[in-house]
Amino acid sequence: MTINTQHGSPSFPTASSALAPSSREEMDRAIGVLVEQKDNWVKTPVAERIRIVDSLIADFSALAPRWVAASLQAKGLEEDSPYAGEEWVAGTWALLHSLRQLRQALIDIQQDGHPHIPGPIRTRHDGQVKAQVFPFRPYDRVLFPGVKAEVWMQPGVTAETLASTQAVNYQAPLPTGKVALVLGAGNVASIGPLDVLYKLFTDNQVVLFKANPVNAYLGPLMAEAFHSLIDAGYLRIVHGGAEEGSYLCQHASIDEIHITGSDKTFDAIVFGPGAEGAARKAARQPLVTKRVTGELGNVSPVIVVPGPWNERDMDDQAIHIASMLVNNAGYNCNATRVIIQHKDWALRPQLLQQVRNVLSQLPTRKAYYPGARQRYQDFVAAHPEAEEFGGSNDPQNLPWTLISDVDATNKDDICFTTEAFCSLFAETALDAASVVDYIERAVQFANEQLWGTLNATLLVHPRSLQDPTIAEAVGRAIAQLRYGSIGVNYWAGTSFVLGSTTWGAFPGHEIYDIQSGNDVVHNSLMFSRAQKSVVYAPFRSIPTPPWFTSQARSASKLFRQLTQFEQSPSWLKLPAIVKTAILG
Structure with a gap:
């Protein structure tokens, strides 16, 4: 079956607005x-x-x-x-x-x-500089226990020259x-x-x-x-x-122009719409020559490192993975799109089943973003075996959907080339002789086969990291992943909200192949030569992160408290926040 779809992010249809357009x-x-x-x-x-x-x-x-x-x-x-x-x-x-x-x-x-950079500045063995930017302030150690974030700089930046950037x-x-x-x-x-x-x-x-x-x-x-x-x-x-x-x-x-959205919109701005725009792009003759920057989409991977996971680990990480999809009904450029697993990991089927169990218990959401239903139908047409969860009688809703066991050798599969931007994600498995071999293959797969460079997440058990060869492989993976934000045991999408981290594509995209963009935003420490941000967290965070679906009922109260906290931060406000985070 031939599916008429495009690589990259969606080309969103025009939305109606209650506000009249400006003349x-x-x-x-x-x-x-x-x-x-x-x-x-x-x-x-x-x-x-x-x-x-x-x-x-x-x-x-x-x-x-x-x-x-x-x-x-x-x-x-x-x-x-x-x-x-x-x-x-x-x-x-x-x-x-x-x-x-x-x-x-x-x-x-x-x-x-x-x-001022709030944490230590370190130089890796290859000369690359990384600066710890989170926790940003003492309050953050209480509000985000165990969470740490670094910004890695582009080659050529040294510890001595960092402040000048x-x-x-x-x-x-x-x-x-x-x-x-x-x-x-x-x-x-x-x-x-x-x-x-x-x-x-x-x-x-x-x-x-x-x-x-x-x-x-x-x-x-x-x-x-x-x-x-x-x-x-x-x-x-x-x-x-x-x-x-x-x-x-x-x-x-x-x-200058800055856009957050789709690579298709970026191309339409720079080269013009339709066939004429495509011809200009092919001829490398942009219609708009002023500087245009973008934070665009991604087929976001989650790399699952095999390890000695117990039942509680399975439950927690299934919730973690599902939460990365269902947040904002799946209309996020940082949503999980492809779960990558080791084909021979004995616990692979169990993790997938736990993800199914989580999705089946979640209420479905209104498909409020333009074109969602057509995008969804394109994916399901390409994969009739897609599994739907959380059924609803409301015709405005779309089900949570998993496409499992996608053939990793099919480089042109829609799940790898196209951002779904709806309530759907996929899973694929890689052949590998060992865990270390798998990690290296997963990095290569994410870098070479998945479209975009915005964000990627790794899940790795602490006992796995006690093996020096696996720990070294994970370290290499973090360094080699060509993504603007990487999460280690924490959804990389949280880099969007931490503020002191950068948010944007891995550097190097030219306008003729823009992919996930060509600049960063947020970045409150104002680095001009950042390469990527890396967020680290415990394999099982305590208390459970409030954006997990299991915490949904208390999340509204908690983030209302956090919003009020930011109006006027005070240590006196923290006990009530911590109580809500733990007890709901």
Whole structure:
């Protein structure tokens, strides 16, 4: 059977929006204000920037409940839904958490010219420098027990030169400013605001933000929360779809463009849509020659390292793997798409069965993202053996779906070449003579056969790491995986919310093969030459991470508490948070 699908991320159909698109006159006026203020922003003292961040924290905190309520309504969720916690963590807490880190980074810049790195800086045997960036502050050791994160630098950066690669736009600001167009993503409520903050405070550019039609309902709330930037003329928000986006991308006064979304949208911006755009790309003749950066999609792997797992390990890791899919109904670029296992591991069937058991107990979700049903049907048509779980009579919902035992030698399988961006993932198994051989083959498979370079996760039992040969193989895997974020016993997607880690593709993609993108965001320590971020955690975290599906009922309460904590951090607030994390 031939399936008509494309490699890479989806080409999303146009979404409708309750907000009218901005007229060209309105967009021109917005750009005009930004042009007038772009040089003033470059000259804005750090002390004033800190004052602005303080206003952003206070103003966003005040409307956070309304922000969450609007997102829940749009995604078809009730306030007491087991999935409601997602909107508190990725929608509000992540933004406030990043603002807190940005504030501290600016204080450090004011004092010493660059942000302070909170952990040790080490140089690997091959000369590569890595800096521990999380825990970022003492509170994080309590809120995220056992979690550690590093940013690995690109070759050529040394421990001695590392500070000079931070906050470069503060160390040597340009004499004139720039206007950046930020094209927001529609799936996660914090993406647009975080991208705006990155362009303003790290890249030192004023911003025209075009809200995505999928979540344009957040535009008025964002205008309210970010009024301190809007009032000063450093930010403008406009609305519309592809027509408005095309007009803005080709506008003479837009200096740079940043998009979070699909490689197909990136290509349409740079080369133009349709057959003419494809021809320009093939001829290497871009339509838009200004700098365009993107944080795009991925076929995200989870590499399962065989080991002496017991029943409790199986239960916990099955929940862990399932949670990586069902978060946000599967509409995440960091969602698990391919589980990689050793074909001869005796526990492989049991782990898969446990994953099935978890999925079968979870309520299904509304297919709220445009084109989801067609993408889902493409995958199921290619794999009629796909297993569906969590059935629902609601025609708006899609089932959780597992396609197991996909042939690893079929390089063109849709599960390996195409990001599903819906409630579906796959599993494949590799032949290998030993665990060490398997790890090496899994890394090669992930690097060479799966599309994209955004994020990858490894699961490895601590007793496996007691074997020096396996420990060395895992260390090599972390170094050799060409992904922008890697999680070791922790979903790599959490790098999106930690703030001090980078979020974006592994460096090296040119515009003619953009894959997962060509820049990073978040990155509160403002590294300009980062290669990847690596997040480490215990094999079984205690307490259980709140984003696990098993914690869904208490997650909303917990992340509401964490959001309130970021409004005004205090040790006095921690006991109640810890109690909720442990007892629910």
